[in-house]
Amino acid sequence: MCGRTACTLAPDEVSRACSYRSRGGQRREPRWREGDAGKYRPSYNKSPQSMSPVLLSHRHFDKTAPVDECVLASMRWGLVPAWFKENDPSKMQYSTNNCRSENILEKKTYKDPLIKGQRCVILADGFYEWRRQEKDKQPFFIYFPQTKGTSEDKNEDEDDPTTSTRNKENSETVCPPELASPDSTQGGEPGEWTGWKLLTMAGLFDCWTPPGGGEPLYTYSVITVNASKSLESIHDRMPAVLDGEEEVRRWLDFGDVKSLDALKLLQSKNSLTFHPVSSLVNNSRNNSPECLQPVDLNSKKEPKPTASSKMMMSWLKSSAPSKRKDPDTGESPEEKEIKAEAQSKSAGGLQQWLQGANKKPRTK
Numbered sequence: 001m002c003g004r005t006a007c008t009l010a011p012d013e014v015s016r017a018c019s020y021r022s023r024g025g026q027r028r029e030p031r032w033r034e035g036d037a038g039k040y041r042p043s044y045n046k047s048p049q050s051m052s053p054v055l056l057s058h059r060h061f062d063k064t065a066p067v068d069e070c071v072l073a074s075m076r077w078g079l080v081p082a083w084f085k086e087n088d089p090s091k092m093q094y095s096t097n098n099c100r101s102e103n104i105l106e107k108k109t110y111k112d113p114l115i116k117g118q119r120c121v122i123l124a125d126g127f128y129e130w131r132r133q134e135k136d137k138q139p140f141f142i143y144f145p146q147t148k149g150t151s152e153d154k155n156e157d158e159d160d161p162t163t164s165t166r167n168k169e170n171s172e173t174v175c176p177p178e179l180a181s182p183d184s185t186q187g188g189e190p191g192e193w194t195g196w197k198l199l200t201m202a203g204l205f206d207c208w209t210p211p212g213g214g215e216p217l218y219t220y221s222v223i224t225v226n227a228s229k230s231l232e233s234i235h236d237r238m239p240a241v242l243d244g245e246e247e248v249r250r251w252l253d254f255g256d257v258k259s260l261d262a263l264k265l266l267q268s269k270n271s272l273t274f275h276p277v278s279s280l281v282n283n284s285r286n287n288s289p290e291c292l293q294p295v296d297l298n299s300k301k302e303p304k305p306t307a308s309s310k311m312m313m314s315w316l317k318s319s320a321p322s323k324r325k326d327p328d329t330g331e332s333p334e335e336k337e338i339k340a341e342a343q344s345k346s347a348g349g350l351q352q353w354l355q356g357a358n359k360k361p362r363t364k
Contacts, residue, residue: 001221002098002201002239004281005046005124006141007053009196011037014053014123015072016193020245023068027192030055030070033064039074044291046124047284048077048097054205054220056120057252067255075120079221080208081109087210089217099204099221101240101266110221113204117254119262121242122201122222125292128281131234139281140234141292142274144197144243200248201239201265228268240266 009017011032019029039051048050051074058065065071079096080089096109102112113119126143205220223240230239242265243249250257251265281291 002127002129002224002237002266003048004128004284005052005122006126006128007046007124007198008042008044009125009198010042011040011072012055013195014040014198016191017195017198018055018070018072019191019193020070020249022066022220028069029191033061033071033073036072036074043287044272044289045128045281045284045287046077048095050077051075052220053123053250054120054203054218055123055200055248057254059255060118068249069254070252073218075205075220077222078219079109079113079204080219081112082206082208083108083112084208084213086279087212089208089219091131094221096221098224098237099262100226100237101223104204104223104263110204112191113206114259114263117259118205119251119254120203120220121248121251122220122239124199124201125196127201127239128201128277129231129235129238136279137267137282138276138297139279140274141277141281142231142234142238142272144199144271145273146197147194191195199239200242202242202251211271213336222264225266225268228270228272230270231272231274236273238268238272241269241271243269243271252334 007014015029015032019027020029040053041051042068043050054073054075055068055070056073058069058071059067061071077097079090079097079099084092086092099107099110104114117118126141128139128141130139131139202223203220204223207216207218209216224237225240226232227234227236242251247265251262254262275294276297277292278290278295280286280288
């Protein structure tokens with residue numbers, strides 16, 4: 001299943017991270033649907049009922065739009081079917097946060113949107129999953145392996161035994177956005193995004209309008225499949241991940257790619273990596289970089305920083321997220337982190353680790 005995600009990029013960064021090639025070979029950045037950029041709030045700990053960035057065909061909103069044009073929209077997590085008759089969507093008697101791929105054609109809630117071509121891609125830095133243990137559950141953060149941004153990072157990582165065996169041990173290889181400028185041309189054309197690679201999860205969406213009238217509500221469900229070999233030790237289910245531009249394009253192309261053919265894209269994939277994180281993420285109210293911080297499960301001491309974990313922490317401590325204020329408290333994640341650190345009993349090595357990570361401002 002998938003019940004918690006993180007998406008920390010600002011709206012303009014999400015747009016650049018979702019750049020795609022048109023049928024003519026030109027690279028485009030999807031625009032936000034009018035008014036939707038302001039509805040999305042970056043977060044280290046997103047739970048159902050929150051608003052998330054979703055990529056879909058522009059033709060769902062404008063029938064005259066080019067067939068290959070994509071648009072970004074903010075949608076609420078937890079699908080509310082168009083035929084729901086109550087005035088309050090919270091009165092739904094069952095959960096629609098996730099949709100099992102094998103049951104899509106059996107349940108009206110999901111079958112109707114699928115037949116209508118209402119396919120979408122949910123975007124996130126990654127998702128959290130919990131592994132059951134004897135007395136509690138251990139959370140993990142799961143995401144796409146990240147590409148290095150500089151030769152210096154590559155050389156440093158070659159000496160890191162953790163990342164050199166990533167394919168065998170599922171350790172992270174992280175390139176934080178500030179170490180790989182989105183406007184750089186490393187291995188690509190000008191303007192191509194080389195920052196954090198967003199996780200692209202297949203989903204279905206629907207549009208519900210209150211029976212008594214009112215503003216339409218767009219909601220979505222994350223499609224899940226059986227867990228891959230690399231993730232089954234954590235949980236028996238995982239999101240249906242779309243790996244690469246071509247899979248994303250085919251999933252969103254409801255005109256040329258029919259529903260049954262699109263369903264063939266929903267496969268378990270061994271393309272993800274992960275690391276354990278603190279139980280801080282268990283409470284959805286906690287929204288700080290510490291939610292993503294790698295922890296050492298084999299020691300009660302602070303983990304020794306590796307090259308890739310330094311990069312992860314550098315990403316978490318980057319300048320951009322610190323500017324994003326929490327809508328409830330008016331505090332930035334960095335300000336919250338400072339408060340949390342002040343209350344922590346174990347500073348020492350971890351503080352040196354956090355402060356030692358190189359900070360390079362991301363290009364806006």
